[in-house]
Amino acid sequence: MLLIPTTPRTTPSPRYWLLLALALGALKLGLIVFDPTQRFFLGDSESYLHSALTGWIPPDRSFLYGYFIRYTAVICGWLPALLIAQSLCGVLSGLLCARIASAGLGLDRRIAAALAVLLALEPAQLFYERMMMAESLGTLCLLSMFACGFAYLRRHRWPWLLGMALAGTATVALRMSLLPVVLGFALLPPLAALALREGRAAWLRVAAHAVVAVLATAALHKAYQQLYGHLFQGPATYLQASGTFRLGLVAPLVKPGHLQQAGLAPELLQSVKPPLADPRARESQLWAPDGLIAVLRQASNGDMLATERYARKIASRALRDDIPGFLHLAVVTTADYFDPVQTYQRMEDDLGTRALAPPMQDALREQLRYDASRVHERRNPLTRYFEASGNWLIFCLFSLAPLALMALLRNWNQRREAALLLCLTALGLVAGQLLFSHIVSFRYLHPFPALVLLCLAATLAAPTARRNGERQRI
Template identity: 70%
Template sequence: MLLIPTAARTAPSPRYWLVLALLLVAIKLALMLADPTQRFFLGDSESYLHSALTGWIPPDRSFLYGLFIRYTAVAAGSLGGLLVAQSLCGIATALLCARLAVADLGVDRRAAALLAVLVAIEPAQLFYERMVMAESLGTLCLLAMLSCGFAYLRRGWWPWLLAMALAGIVTVALRMSLLPVVLGFSVLPPLAAAAERGAHRSWLRVGMHLVIAVAATVLLHQTYQRLYGYLSEGPPGYLQASGTFRLGLVAPLVKPEHLQRVGLDPALLQQVGPALADPRAREAQLWLDDGLIAVLRRAAGNDTERLARKIVSRALADDPLGLVRMGLATTADYFVAGETRQRMLDDLGVRPLSDGMQTSLRERLGYVAAADPARLNPAATYFEQAGPWFIVCLFALAPLALVAALRLGSARRSAALLLALAALGLVAGQLLFSHIISFRYLHPFPPLLLLCAAAALAPARRRSGLQIG
C-alpha cells in the first residue's frame, strides 16, 4: 500500500455549492407545485398584511415583515410572491447550515449536503414558508448571525462582528422573542476566540474585538429603536407595546404593592378575571377584556406602557427566580396532551380571516382564502404530525450540542464552545421568556439540532495522504 502525502483537505468547490443549491431549488419548486396553499395565524397575519397594504406600523408586531410582504407579494400582485420568497429563505437557511457544518464544524461534505436537504424539507420549515408569518425569514437571519460569528472565529477578521450585529438586529426586528438570544450571542465569538489554543491572539486583541462587538450591537439596537419610534410616532423602543408584553410575561409575580408603588390603586387587581397567579393564564392576561393588561390600560390610559415597565421591574426585583419557576412550569406543559393539542390547533391557523382582510387579499393580491381553514393542506398535516419531533428538538438540543462540542475536541475548540453556548442560549431564552407553549416558537430549533447532530455523527475523516493500492 502506497501513501502519497497531500495538501490539507480543501473546502468544497463552487461546483459543490452550485449543485447543492440547484438540488434545493428543485426540491422547493416541486413542493411548491404540490402544495401552494398559504395559511394565516390569528391576528398576527392580519396585522402583517395590513401593514404591507397600507404602511401602518404595528405597535405589537414587526413592521419589517410587513415591508417584506410589500416588496414580495404586493410588488408581484400575488400572495404567491411571498411563498416564493420564503421558500428562497428556506434554501438560504439550508445552505448556511451546510456551510457552517463544513467550514466551521468539520463535517463531511456529503453529510453536509444531506443536512441541507433535511433542513429544507423539515416540517416547520415547509409549514412556515406557507404561513404569512415572520418565522422563515427570522430563522434565516438568526442563522446568518450565527454564521457571521463562526466566520469571525475562522478568520479573526473584526468586520465579521459588524455583520453579525447587523444580522442580529434584523433578527430582533422580525422576531422580538429572540432578543435575549441575540444580545447574549453578541459577545460570544470574541470570548470563544480566546479559548483557541495556538491562535496567538493577545488578550488586548480579544478585548478590542469584544469592544467592537458590544459597540456595534449597542449602536445598531439604539438606532433601530429610534427609527421605530420615529416611524410609529412614539418613544424609541423595539415595540410600542413592549412594556405590556413584559407585564404579561411576569403577571403571576405581580402583587398589589407593586401597583401601589407606581401610584395605581392596588384594588385594580380585583378586576382581573383570569387567575393572576396561574402561569397558564398569562396569554389571557394579555388579550382578554378583563385581563391584567386591559384593566391597567383602562386605569392608566396613555401612561400604560411606562407604568407596565415599572411594575415589571418591581415584580422581578421582589422575586428574581420567579421567571425560572414559571418557565419550568410552562415547559412542562409540552408533556400535557390537552395543552399541546390546543396550541397545535392555534399554530395551524384554523381560524378564518376577517371579511375585510379576505376582501383585501382577493382584490389586491388575487388570493382567495380557504373557505374552511380548519381543513389542512399537506404541509399543515405534515407540521401537525411532527409535533413530537419539535418537542424532541426543544429538549435534545442542549445535550446534543454538548456532545457535538466534545466530539469536535481541541482541534476546533473555539467553534465547539460557540456552538454549545449558542444552543444553550436558545434553550434558555425559550425557557425563561415564553409565556406559553408554542410550536411556532420552536422554529429555530430543528435546523440547529440537525447541525449539532451532523457535527456529532459525521466529522470529516482527517488523512495525511491518499491511499493507493
C-alpha cells in the same frame, strides 16, 4: 488566508454551492407545486397584512416583515409571490447551515449537503414558508448571524462582527422573542476564540474584537429603536408594546403593592377576571377584554403610552421581588410540553384554524388574488405534516442542550473554537426559550431543528473529521 485543520471535502468549490443551491431550489419548487396553500395566524397575519397594504406600523409586531410582504406579494399583486420568497429564504437557510457545517465545523461536504436537504424538508420550515408569519425570514437572519460568527472564528477578522451585529438586529426586528439570544451571541465568537489563543498579544486582539462586537451591536440596536420610534411617532424602543408583553410574562408575580409603587390603585387587581396567579392564564392577561393589560389600559384612559409606562414599572418590580417565582413560571411552562392537552391545543392554534376577519379576507381577494375564506378549515398536506411533527419539535427543544455538549466533547481536540461556539449558541437558545416563553408554542421552536441537525452531525461525524484532518488553505 488562514490555515486551519480541514480535509479536501470540507472546502467545497463554487460549483458545489451552485449545484446545492439549484438542488434546493428545485426541491422547493416541486413542493410549491405539490402544495401551494398559504395559511394565516389570526392576529399576527392580520397585522402584517394591514402593515403591508397601508404602511401602518404595528405597536406589537414586526414592521419589517410588513415591508417584506409589500415588496413581494403586494408589489406583484399576487400572494404566491410571498410563498416563493419565503421558500427562497428556506434555500438560503439550508445553504447557511451547510456552510457552517463544512467551513465552520469541518464536516464532509456530503454531510453538509445532507443537512441542507434535511432542513429544506423539515416540517416547521416548510409550514412557515406557507404562513404569513415572520418565522422563515427571521430564522434566515438568525442563521446569518450564526454564520458570521463562525466566519469570524475561521478568519479572526473584525468586519465579520459587524455583519453579525447587522444580522442580529434584523433578527430582532423580525422576531422580538429572539432578543435574549441575539444579545447573548454578540460576545460568543470573541470568547470562543480564546479557546486556542495564547499570549498577551492574542488576548489583546480578542479583547479589542469583543469591544467591536459589543459596540456594533449596541449602536445598531439603538439605531433600530430610534428608527422604530420615528416611524411609530413614539419613544425609541424595540416595540411600543414591549412593556405589556413583559408584564404578561410575569403576570402571576404581580401583587397589589406593585401597582401602588407604580402610582396606581392596588384595588385595580380586583377587576382582573382571569386568575392572576394561574401561569396558564398569562395569554388571557395579555389579550382578554377583562385581563390585566385591559384593566391597565382602562386605568390609563386608553392612552397606550401611559399603559406601557405602567406595565414596564409593574413588570420590573414584580420580577425584582420574586426571581424564584419567575424561575418557577419557567418550570411550569416547560412542563406543559409534556401535557398532551396543552400541546394539542397549542398545535391547533399554531396551525391557523381561526378564520381571518372579513375585511382581511376581502383585502386578500381584491388586492392579492387569494381566497382565504376556507383555508382555516382545510388540512392541506404540508399542514398535516407539520401537525404530525409536534413530538419532533419537542425533541429538538429538549435534546439540543445535551447534543450541543456531546458535540463539544467530541470536537474538543479539533475545531475547539467552532464546537465551543456551537455549544454556547445552542445553550443560549434553549435558555432563552425556557425562561422567556409564557406558553407552549411550536412556532417559537422554528430555529431549533437547524441547530439540532448541526449538533447531531458534529457529534456523529467528528471521528471521520479527525482521521482525515490535514492543514489546507481556504
